[in-house]
Amino acid sequence: MIKRVLCIGAGYVGGPTMAIIAKHCPGVEVVVADINPERIGAWRSGTPPIYEPGLEAVVREGLGRNLHFTTEVEAAIANAEMIFVSVNTPTKTYGHGAGRAADLQHVEQTARTILRHARGDVVVVEKSTVPVRTAEAMERIFRSGNGQARFEVLSNPEFLAEGTAVRDLEEPGRVLIGGRETEAGRAAVEALVEVYAHWVPRERILTTNIWSSELSKLVANAFLAQRISSINSVSAVCEQTEADILEVSRAVGADSRIGPLFLRAGVGFGGSCFQKDIQNLVYLCEYYGLEEVARYWDAVVTMNQYQKRRFVRRMITAMFNTLAGKRIAVFGFAFKANTDDIRDSPALEICRDLVNEHAHVCVTDPQALDNARLALVDIDRSVAFELDPYSAAEGAHAIAVLTDWEEYRNLDYARIYASMEKPAFFFDGRNMVDAERLHGIGFNVYSVGRPPHTTL
Ligand code: UDX
């Protein structure tokens, strides 16, 4: 029975995952280590450095018991029996494979640090999303040099979604563990199964070979992203034909073989996973000479880019073919509701396009404003920021809803309308509001994939 668990990387995945393991395994000491002292300081203080509903309570509970945070990565490695690797694996921005391949420098550095400091029998668990066969690279590093430990590498991809991380971790649809089909590999898999079995029913813990596990994570995200690109592609057809995407989604999703979830048309998917994982999959296919397969999945990303550009183009056309000098209130910058994460958020590109049109952009978001400010400073210093949506909309020619924050559904839109320039435009990039009601107030409302409600 494992008693000392370490996670390297205290981000959106590592932090919440370890807090839940600590909660359900009171007999296990759980340490989370990161090289970023601010992040560790925040976790330690009981106020996580990321916004995630319900997380703070679980972390605070754990801190007084068996959950620890440290910057002493090396010492923590020396004391661990099981090490989760949850460092960031962004898309490469440089050199060979730039824009497609995963940047594995943090994973490799971590493997080398583990090799230098680990002691005894250690199970190393890939948590970060990684390209298929990364486990092999780790194994080769562990076999190199003269480490003092014996390693077994597992793949245990995380399927939590941000904004619902605590619930997803508490009640996962499945836990996936891939390992080598050797005696030592099977023992390592069983050790990790035992950890999860503290709160996850055994039948939901799937064990596979290590490559299936790595590939399944990429494929799960590719399928989800594909659904979004599919419905978004149909939204473009709806806008030309007066079909309504909400009605089409409902009708199509009522088929139990298709199902109703992940069929919300919008400004496109964002987040640190979907685009990155598809690009990873595409890169993998190209590597193996599977050109047709690569092009097939690449189209999911192409459609997502198109959807963002299409949204801005529709704004320009509706607003008399010019946005120059017009104030646009951007409602929501996070890539989805209930998170402060803006990685690959559609708002990034949409705001950049609006700035290129010489619009005066004012961004509001209940949680992601600090991150938005950091990201937009490079694009244009004229972008304004307001925590209060009413202030953001004041004097604006248009509102563009880019994140599905629940609070945007029921703001006092009569008050907002009164404070705006006329004609006032409302571009609902998440199909959040009651378009007819807003039209009744006076707005010209454009939803995604729906007939517009305009008086012009
Ligand atoms: C995703 C996967 O859901 C999760 O299993 C995996 O572990 C990580 O990647 P996440 O990126 O956190 O999680 O959020 P998700 O809820 O999947 O949303 C991703 C993006 O798709 C968001 O920008 C969201 O707004 C968008 N989306 C989602 C839609 O546009 N329409 C939908 O119907 C669903």
Ligand code: ADP
């Ligand atoms: P994710 O969404 O996958 O959790 P994040 O970027 O939120 O990704 O978190 C990854 C974390 O990993 C960051 O806090 C970063 O500081 C940490 N990290 C990166 N490289 C190392 C390393 N070599 N040692 C320890 N921590 C690392």
